[in-house]
Amino acid sequence: MFYISIFFQYMSQYVKTKLQYRTDLLVEFLSDLMFQGVNLIFILVVFGHTQLLNGWTRDEIIFIYGFFLVPFSLFAAFFNIWDFNERYIVRGEMDRVLTRPVHSLFQIVLERMELESLLGGITGLIVMGYAVSRLHLSFHWYDVILFVLFVLGGTFVYAGIFISLASISFWSDARSSIMPMMYNIGNYGRYPVDIYNRVIRYVLTWVLPFAFVGVYPSAYFLRKTEWYTYSFLTPVMGIVCFTLSVLLWNAGVKRYRGAGN
Amino acid sequence: MGKYIEMIRMRFLMMLAYRTNYYSGIFIYSINIGAYYFLWSAIYGGQPSIQGMTVEQMTTYVAIAWMARAFYFNNIDREIAMEIREGKVAIELIRPYNYLIMKTMQGLGEGIFRLLFFSLPGMIIVTFVFSLQFTTNVHTWGYFALSTMLSFIINSQLNLIAGMVTFFTLNGEGLLRAKRFVIDLFSGLILPISFYPEWAQHIMHYLPFQAISYIPSMIFTESFTGDAVIKGMMFQAVWCVVLIVPIYVLWKAAKRKLIIQGG
Numbered sequence: 001m002f003y004i005s006i007f008f009q010y011m012s013q014y015v016k017t018k019l020q021y022r023t024d025l026l027v028e029f030l031s032d033l034m035f036q037g038v039n040l041i042f043i044l045v046v047f048g049h050t051q052l053l054n055g056w057t058r059d060e061i062i063f064i065y066g067f068f069l070v071p072f073s074l075f076a077a078f079f080n081i082w083d084f085n086e087r088y089i090v091r092g093e094m095d096r097v098l099t100r101p102v103h104s105l106f107q108i109v110l111e112r113m114e115l116e117s118l119l120g121g122i123t124g125l126i127v128m129g130y131a132v133s134r135l136h137l138s139f140h141w142y143d144v145i146l147f148v149l150f151v152l153g154g155t156f157v158y159a160g161i162f163i164s165l166a167s168i169s170f171w172s173d174a175r176s177s178i179m180p181m182m183y184n185i186g187n188y189g190r191y192p193v194d195i196y197n198r199v200i201r202y203v204l205t206w207v208l209p210f211a212f213v214g215v216y217p218s219a220y221f222l223r224k225t226e227w228y229t230y231s232f233l234t235p236v237m238g239i240v241c242f243t244l245s246v247l248l249w250n251a252g253v254k255r256y257r258g259a260g261n
Numbered sequence: 262m263g264k265y266i267e268m269i270r271m272r273f274l275m276m277l278a279y280r281t282n283y284y285s286g287i288f289i290y291s292i293n294i295g296a297y298y299f300l301w302s303a304i305y306g307g308q309p310s311i312q313g314m315t316v317e318q319m320t321t322y323v324a325i326a327w328m329a330r331a332f333y334f335n336n337i338d339r340e341i342a343m344e345i346r347e348g349k350v351a352i353e354l355i356r357p358y359n360y361l362i363m364k365t366m367q368g369l370g371e372g373i374f375r376l377l378f379f380s381l382p383g384m385i386i387v388t389f390v391f392s393l394q395f396t397t398n399v400h401t402w403g404y405f406a407l408s409t410m411l412s413f414i415i416n417s418q419l420n421l422i423a424g425m426v427t428f429f430t431l432n433g434e435g436l437l438r439a440k441r442f443v444i445d446l447f448s449g450l451i452l453p454i455s456f457y458p459e460w461a462q463h464i465m466h467y468l469p470f471q472a473i474s475y476i477p478s479m480i481f482t483e484s485f486t487g488d489a490v491i492k493g494m495m496f497q498a499v500w501c502v503v504l505i506v507p508i509y510v511l512w513k514a515a516k517r518k519l520i521i522q523g524g
Contacts, residue, residue, distance in 0.1 A: 027435030034442045041446060045456050046304055049311045054303045181289045188296050195303035200295070 006102060010110040018116065028116050036123050039065060039190075054195045060222050061191070063131035067221070068190045068214035069124025071154030076117035078109055079159040082179040085169035087112075095258050105163065105249050137221065150217035150231070153238030157212045158186065160241025163249055170252030182208075189214040205230070212237045264358055265366045272370025280378055287383045290327050291390070297323040297451075298391050312455045317394040318482040319453075324387050326450050326478040331375040331383070333413040333473065335368035338437055341424030354516070361512060364424075365417045372413055396483055404490050408477040411497035415472045418504040419444070425508070428515040449475025453484075469500040 018025055043065060047058035088094040088108065097104050097111075165182060189210035193201045204211040217234045219227035298320050305316040314322070341364060344350045353360050387393065396402070423440045430436060445451060447470035454465055454475045465471055476493040479485040485493055 024435075031435050031438040031442070034439055038442050038446050038451075042451055045452055045458075048458060049456060050304050050306060050308065052306065054306070178285055181285060181292060184289055184292055184296070191300060191303075196299045200299070 003102070003106065007110065010113070011115070014113060014115060025116060029119055032117065032120055033123065036069060036120060040127065054192055056192050059131045059134045063128055063135065063222060064192070064214050064218040065190055066124045066127030066131055067218040069127065070121045071151045071158060071213050073117050073120035073124065074151065074155040075158040076120065077115055078113050079162055080112040080114050081108060081162055081166045084108070084166035089169050092258060094256060098253070098256070104253055105246065135222070137223070143221065146220065149235045150220070153234035153236070154213035154217060156238030156242040157209050160238070160245040161208060163245035167245065167248045167252040170255050186210045186213070191215065209237050209241065265362060268363055268366040269370040269373065272367040273374050276371055276374040283375070283379055287379060287386065290331065290379075290383050291386055294324050294327050294387050295390070312453070314453065314455075314482070314484050317392070318484055320391060321393045321395070322453060322478045322482045322484070324384070324391070324393055325481045326474050328380040328384050329409050329412070329477055330450060330474065331380045332372045332409060333416045335371050335417065335420065337364045337368045337417060338420040338424040338440070340364065341421070342427040342437065345428055361421055361508065364421065368417050368420070369413070394482070396481070398483070401480065401483055404494070405477055405481045408480050408494055408497060411494065411501060412473045412477050414501050415469055415497060415504065416444070418501070418508060419469070421508055422504070422511060425511040425515050428518055444470060444473060447471065448473035449478065453479070469504065472497040472500050
């Protein structure tokens with residue numbers, strides 16, 4: 001209960017600060033939209049020249065992209081820890097966080113949240129809606145529950161990977177330059193994994209399970225029965241990834257010594 | 262002239278000091294190229310060619326476009342915006358050089374550094390992993406080198422313009438981000454211009470963006486031959502000259518504006 005009330009307190013503070021600078025907010029919305037637009041235009045232009053991408057149609061690829069945007073926006077809104085090393089370890093901010101009676105990771109999540117990223121999720125829903133209307137998919141009532149589960153699973157996969165990477169900074173002083181690399185690899189999961197070679201497919205499924213953010217869960221809604229096993233693994237992968245990363249984080253916090261005097 | 266060459270040298274040495282940051286950068290680029298390699302292979306499927314380009318040409322196009330980007334890409338727009346915000350630009354204006362040329366030269370120093378420590382090793386890795394097609398034609402390499410130099414100039418000019426526009430707007434960050442997406446999309450970095458629908462190609466013909474990535478990459482993959490090479494480079498050269506006008510006008514106006522701000 002305490003955590004929930006803290007969450008809402010941080011959130012209301014956040015909304016207040018953001019509404020202070022409304023033009024900034026608008027500009028951020030627009031540049032997010034442009035970013036999503038670039039990817040969509042890529043898909044649209046490419047399918048002007050081909051009918052199928054390894055057996056997947058244009059609208060199916062668009063659906064996957066739309067789905068991907070939903071967990072990704074949740075991740076971007078709450079797990080904005082790509083610059084954890086510079087922001088918290090190098091500047092010694094971690095000391096301040098650790099003196100407070102709330103779990104350190106939870107505090108950092110709250111401090112760094114960027115709720116405006118959630119708009120990307122709405123864009124994703126619109127993109128999916130467009131694809132669904134062209135694909136004539138039908139849904140059962142329980143698909144809504146599965147959708148929520150898969151979205152949460154994907155979000156936690158993303159979160160798990162990035163929390164683990166952030167935890168590395170407890171051990172080594174390596175710069176966070178591998179973070180942008182991860183964002184790039186994350187994009188791999190937006191396309192059907194069967195277009196890649198075996199090594200990459202294996203990595204995307206079991207090592208850096210980004211495929212569980214886009215293509216695997218989407219395959220269920222697209223009724224690709226051959227992928228169902230992977231689709232239903234999505235929430236499990238989310239829980240496993242997230243749990244492992246939190247354990248790693250806790251181990252790291254124990255080891256943390258502080259940067260300065 | 263000597264002082265500008267010194268600028269290039271200094272920026273090069275500065276980058277050299279932080280070179281470890283770049284090793285992971287090579288992997289980022291290789292991964293990007295890898296993703297596009299498989300994506301394009303799947304897009305081609307069985308088709309021998311799309312818009313006159315074979316799948317080998319296409320994958321080589323993507324690889325060379327990203328590697329050339331390491332050379333022409335720079336952050337001088339952000340640097341200018343920051344120097345304005347922090348007021349450093351006032352000191353820069355007193356110094357006995359042209360601020361804009363100095364910035365471009367710093368960008369060039371960075372570019373040369375990335376070309377040697379980033380593009381070349383990256384290219385070697387990528388050619389080992391993927392089957393790419395490199396021409397052995399010396400002329401093509403020569404044209405490509407010249408064309409890439411022109412794309413550096415145009416990209417820097419656009420960066421200078423974007424940097425100076427932040428003189429006049431309060432929020433520079435959004436504008437600079439938007440500029441990056443526009444350049445990624447319309448320069449031909451992620452998609453060759455010839456893949457776009459007719460009407461879009463027509464519009465882009467009147468914009469400078471394709472001079473940045475599309476033209477040099479098409480030259481390198483020999484998708485442009487004969488007249489097309491010369492025409493492409495003419496297109497670049499014309500834009501290099503045309504872009505001087507807005508830079509000059511903006512710089513004049515910006516200097517006036519700066520005095521007001523400085524009080």
